[in-house]
Amino acid sequence: MKKVSKNSGFMMVETLVAASIIAVSVLVSMTVAQKSVYISRQALHTAQAAFLLEEGAEMVRILRDNSWNNISNLTAGTTYYPTFSGSAWTLSTTGSTVGIFTRSLTISSVNRDDTTKDIVNSSGTPDSGTKLFTVTVSWGEGGTTITKTLKFYIANIFS
Numbered sequence: 001m002k003k004v005s006k007n008s009g010f011m012m013v014e015t016l017v018a019a020s021i022i023a024v025s026v027l028v029s030m031t032v033a034q035k036s037v038y039i040s041r042q043a044l045h046t047a048q049a050a051f052l053l054e055e056g057a058e059m060v061r062i063l064r065d066n067s068w069n070n071i072s073n074l075t076a077g078t079t080y081y082p083t084f085s086g087s088a089w090t091l092s093t094t095g096s097t098v099g100i101f102t103r104s105l106t107i108s109s110v111n112r113d114d115t116t117k118d119i120v121n122s123s124g125t126p127d128s129g130t131k132l133f134t135v136t137v138s139w140g141e142g143g144t145t146i147t148k149t150l151k152f153y154i155a156n157i158f159s
Contacts, residue, residue, distance in 0.1 A: 042141060045100070046148070049137040052103050053150040056082055056135035059089045060105065060154055068156045071131055074107045081105075100139045108132040110153065119153070129156040 059082050063070040074080065080091040081104050095102065110132055111124035119130070131154050138147040 038142070045139060045141060045146070048099075049101060049139065049146075049148045052098060052101055052137045053135050053148060056103055056105055056137075057133070057150060057152055060133050060135075060152075062089055063091075064154050064156070065158075068129075068159065071107075071154060071156070072128065074131075076107055076109045079104050079106050101137050102139070103135065103137050105133055105135045108134070129159065130154070 060071070074091070078093065080093060081096045081102075083090055083092060083096050091105075095104075097103075108131065110127045110130040111120050111122070112118065112127045112130075113120045113124050119127075133152055133154055135150045135152075136147060137149075138145055140146075
């Protein structure tokens with residue numbers, strides 16, 4: 001006669017528990033790896049956008065240094081897209097991209113307080129020698145559009 005052991009099913013349960021733990025560990029590791037790749041890519045795109053913002057500001061400074069007319073002839077409120085063609089920067093109203101990024105800039109008029117000569121948001125006297133620029137860089141990331149902006153004033157320092 002065969003002797004039946006009470007522990008014969010216990011080995012199967014141990015194997016099933018061990019396989020479940022290993023499977024969950026692998027899935028968690030894969031999820032963490034996928035999230036770290038996504039965050040790394042997002043950090044890379046943010047760093048690239050920061051460089052494009054700074055380049056846009058430098059481009060405006062170059063235009064100003066070449067001639068204040070390059071700045072004063074721009075229409076306030078119009079969206080411009082900087083492009084490098086030949087050996088010079090140009091501004092166009094036609095959209096352009098740099099890789100996955102869209103870079104644009106807008107210009108705004110500046111008003112100054114009559115007494116303090118400080119820049120004010122409303123009222124005051126228009127200052128034709130100072131303009132407010134906003135450089136914007138946007139790109140798609142994970143189904144959403146991310147936008148970074150840089151605002152700065154440019155003054156006619158050569159007159």
